[in-house]
Amino acid sequence: MNVSDNNQLKEQISALMDGECQNQELNQTLASLRAASHQHDWEIYHQIGDILNSNELSIRLSDDFNTRFNAKLRDCVLSEPDRFTPSQKISTHFTGKIAYALAAMLALATILVPQFAGHDGAEVRAPYIAGQFMSANYADPSQSSLNTVATNKKVDNSRSESQTTMLRDPLIDRYLAAHQRYSNSMYSAVEYETSPIIQDAGK
């Protein structure tokens, strides 16, 4: 590492202390703190900061203060339960859980089914709420895709309805956007529109 790199890292460490470290530099800066020399910089900068704040903070800490403090901090962190660790056994049974939530959803939902002409005259299918067919057709998973199609046709017949609104959970957009950003979806070039409800709230 040359001198300018070293100075740049020192500047980044100082910026990190001030909460001004850029995201892009964060990983590099944190990694640099593993080196004893940069750890020393980190401690010295804090001492300087403390003394600038108040002369009373100009005290010499015992030599092993940092070691003991780090050990205690590590114990605290390790003993804290992980947010993603379940306290009870998890078993997921999608159909049962959803079917019942759907009853409520379907009572409210109306379906939007516009259609476009696709390439070579094929039709582009419109969105539908799959719950429409869950209870009736979902019993045999091996058949479910065929059922999806059959149900589509059923939904298609209803498209003459003039009122076209689809009720959906506005929270869905955040998952769609998150999926798009980290998955290998071809269509990600066009980001999902945030639903109007969320845009309004953001203003």
Add this chain to the structure above:
Amino acid sequence: MKILFSILFLLNFFVPVFADESLEAQALLQKIQTASKQESYVGIFVLQRENQLIASRIVHRYVAGDEQEKIEKLDGLRRVSVRHNEDIISYQPGTKTLRTEKRQTQDVFPAVLSFNSHSLIDHYQLKLAENARVAGVECRMVTIEPKDNIRYGYRLCAAIPSNLMVLAQTIDLNRQIVEQIAFTSLVFGTVDENSLKVDFADTAEWKTVHGAVAVSTESGWSVKNLPAGFKKIREVRRLINAGSDGARRGKPDDLHEVLQMVFSDSLASVSVFIEPISLEHRAGIVQQGATTIAGFQSGNFWITLVGEVPVAAIKLMSDSIEYKQK
């Protein structure tokens, strides 16, 4: 015996033809991937998803290994993204927000496969179809048909001779198009560097947000029954917020931490989001274009699945999400 001999003779004749066709189609997919990076072009592409038509203007420039791209959304909220190799800056003039981030995925249209999957042909049948014409450009059509009913098929068309993908369609099991994206105008050739610049004057006053940092993790959560050919390609802990424009960023209650596992068969992918319940969610399952979204509660966790797969695949996965002590 004579008939059997004839059949064997004919098979001998046809099988290599099919095999060659599949190999040629596979090679074409790789060429599409390379072309998306190495061609220079200006065009407009339109995404058709359910009741939405969204047009975007793309300028792509490749000079001596250096890749620059500008994509401007022409419909709905204005958004301009400028990419220089892996660094992306997105401008959202509506909210005066500027977002910087690293590119996370390399198979966004007009690219398709960011990693070469040898197992692709185990689950899809690749064939070359008749040439087509898209945006005034002659293109070679490749059809990718699923061998089972838990994934969609695709039709991709690669421009002749550049191999840039000019059309991509997702086809369901009833051979209906559920989502498609296609160029409506396209010009190849040298691209002026100035056309990659953005014309917002006052960006210094804009709010800058940095793409949320995702941390790789092995949480102990898993999906036991994956559709054949699907593998976990990443597992991260990250903060997600309301929409991708970062407009509400800064309100702590609007960011929440989720565990995201992404599974893919190299064409389609499914994200599984797991989080302790903190928000009021609505359980159910919805399809939007090719994307199926399901949300449900399990114990004290809220689980959301999002993927460009049929409902059957989502169901298979969501029935088998489990946690094992690390």
